[in-house]
Amino acid sequence: MRRLLAALLLLAALGGGLGALVGVRADLAEFLPTGRSPASTFLFRELQSGAATTLLLAGMEGAEPAELARVSRETAAGLRASGLFDFVGDGTVTLGEGEQALLFRYRYLLSPETRPEAFTAAALRPKLEALLEGLRSAASPLLARFGFTDPTGAFLGLAHAFLAESRLEVRDGAWFAAEGPPRALLIARARSGAGLDAEAQRQAIAAFRAAFEAAKPGPAQLLLSGPGVFASEAAASIRADVRLITLASGGLLAAFLLWRYRSLMLLGLVAVPLAAGTIAGFAVTALVFGGKVQGIAFGFGMTMLGVTVDYPILLASLRRPEEGLAAAARRIWPTLRLAAASAATGLAAMLGSGFPGLVQLGVFAGTGLLVAAATTRWVLPWLLPEARIAARPLPGPIRAGLGMLRGRRRLAGGVVLGAGLLLLALGGPAWQRDLAALSPVPREAQALDGELRRQLGAPDVRVLFALGPGTEAEVLAASERLAEAVAPLLGQALQGIDLPSRYLPSEATQRTRQAALPAAGMAQAALAEAMAGLPFRPTAFAPFLAALGESRALAPLTAAALAAEAPTLAARLSPLLFRRGEAAQGVALAQGVRDPAALAAMAQRLGDPRILFIDVKAETEGLLDAYSRATLLWALAGAGLVLGLLALGLGGVRRTFRVAGPIGGALLVTLAALTALGEALTLFHLASLLLLAGLAIDYSLFLAGDATDDTMGAILNCAVSTLLTFGLLAFCGTPVLHGIGLTVSIGVASAFLLACAMAPRPLLHA
């Protein structure tokens, strides 16, 4: 008894020390795959650490529109003042004075209107007439300020194009969602070169919440979304979810075990292998994966190790009355060893999947499983050499029910056959091809994100083009080539495309435009001809003529100069043009894509080494398919290996199939049930099936021998314990947890019942 307490204390200290030493990574970067083709590699890198991660989307609701607008404006002002954000969009976006000056200075180099024919008398005449008309209107102060220096309207055209937002409704200086109850919208991009680490994301989110609070929101509520929110807040909520479920299921499990065994000692006994397995799994995972354990893999791994409570329960329950714990451990060890080894072998399929989160999970759970089994064999008997724990006899009706079930192999065969037929009728299991379902982010959070994105007109990017890598000039030139190639498809295959060259033309283009500006004498002659008969004074446009001369002498604008002098414009450009190490990299986002195939064909025809077409949906689906195939293949290989192991351990093909029968049957029944419930299978369902196979091996192995009622009771206790642990998970909002919970619960129930039905009938005298 004293040894048990000491062991528990030691494990707690070890666990605490390890937890403090080895960090748990909260971000999703290492959970998701890295991609296998250039397109998917680019895509995932961008998703995980690219500029996309700096985006925060916000909705504010729950108050009068005017009040929401005020809160939104003040929050936006607070965000701008915090200095943590590159860009804050809230319906009041304007260009600062310095930015206006920069745009004005570079207007003829930046404007797509700069062509030689734009400066002829014929082209200038209508511009001058429009200017005169504008001077009559209320806009005359603006036109009087710019019109005589820039009669072609290059500057105002640029400013308008750069500030043109999506067709968002502006009320009282705030963006509002077009449909539904009043909701003010805000979008912000946290300051960073490319991508944010978890800490910076947390800071940005905290700053956002602080700005909102400082705006005295009253009853208004803030809805915040974006990759950063997912990574930090959603991950935290998942952890809270897991913690709550762990506590609840732990409580239920403890109550159940106390009821069955009436022994606190048993609880201690159960805790030791579980803790030892968790610590070992954590340590090995940290060692293998460079000192860090992914938080989500850790959470799921802990849950999966819940199955190891089986081992001490089996040990305690299968002990014969006259035996000591050590003798019992020695007696059941061959079977236990076989069960643990087979289960761990099954998990090896996760290692082969190549999906980073799953690989970590496999290492964690596999290690934990083996260590827990070893602990049960060698450590538990030493901790409690004189333990005398026995389960209470099963309640009569349950015992009778199980007795009836025993030996009904035809029934079992019928059920499995029925499940197989059902699965066939349903067209086989449905595979999940949506990456979102694999994301550990809760469904409501994903739904909110989708809604805010739609309302903000932030495109749900389906097709994009990677530009580069190369020098800035090369990437921008590629962007211009793409713009040209896409132009004929606009309005048909796609609605629009956001290109870096829209904000910053390549150096070559800027130089071409400089060359298109007329020499002083020519410009003057054209202007004089255009002015004929209009009430302008002869010298009215002298500043324009001077500006043409200055523009010809300017050094072309670069991204660095833009960032230094025009933060708002640079913020527009930065997600589309950024640095990756030494090289520049660009992205073009296609909007309203109707015909991805036409775009793919266009990119194919271009054959441009610096333009890479990426169909996000097809790419992720292909990737997931590849991962699923790999996992399935490895699972089959694992199954073969497990069968081999069993054959070796049991010494006979017949016995092997008697043990393997319920396992295969349980898998089939589970698949059929999941499909009938409308669950689309993900990698995590597959992983759960592997885990389930491991559990079913326990049941099958222990029940396959000459099982007594006591054995039956012990296995039932194991199955109920597992159901208590995993059943609650099925009620989780996180897709992955839900999937694991549902799969294991259905599987354990069917595995136990099938194993019972396959067990030989008890001898009459027993």
Next chain:
Amino acid sequence: MRWALLLLLALAMPARAEDPALLRLMQGFAAQPRSEARFTEDKVIPELDLPLPSQGLLRWQAPDRLEKHTTSPIDEMLRVEGGRLLYERPDRGIRREFGLEEQPEMRALVEAVRGTLAGDLATLHRYYEIGFTPEGAGTPWRMVLSPLSIRLRAAVQRITVSGRGAQVRSIETEGGGGVTRMQISP
């Protein structure tokens, strides 16, 4: 002791000794919650040979709504309410909304007229130095507003508001070498 009393008195005095006639005029404006008037306007722009005329309607509604509806030669609407400015030009389908706080120059120009009509001397003082000439037998009162902000002074050098009783009759805005003269008839 007496010094201290004097000091207290000095502190209690208003910071500016206002012209009682200006105060009376402002009270007169403050007493009118709404008004409507026709205007004709002439813009003189130095780069143009001839002035650009226009006309329309002015509407005022206390506390802060001011509307300038130009009917000729083009139909357009400029409306300020609170901190927001709305510009509408129906014939071109243009409708733009701005925040006055983003456009300090515009705000000052708006407050010159709105502050006067509201009888809000404090607001006028926030943006302008005021030179006031009371109404005489045959001459209207005159209020010359010189912008306090250097930035605004670059665009607008002086706004001269004049009128009779609690009615504005003309507003003259000088800036950038040009001048805009607005005549208002009730």
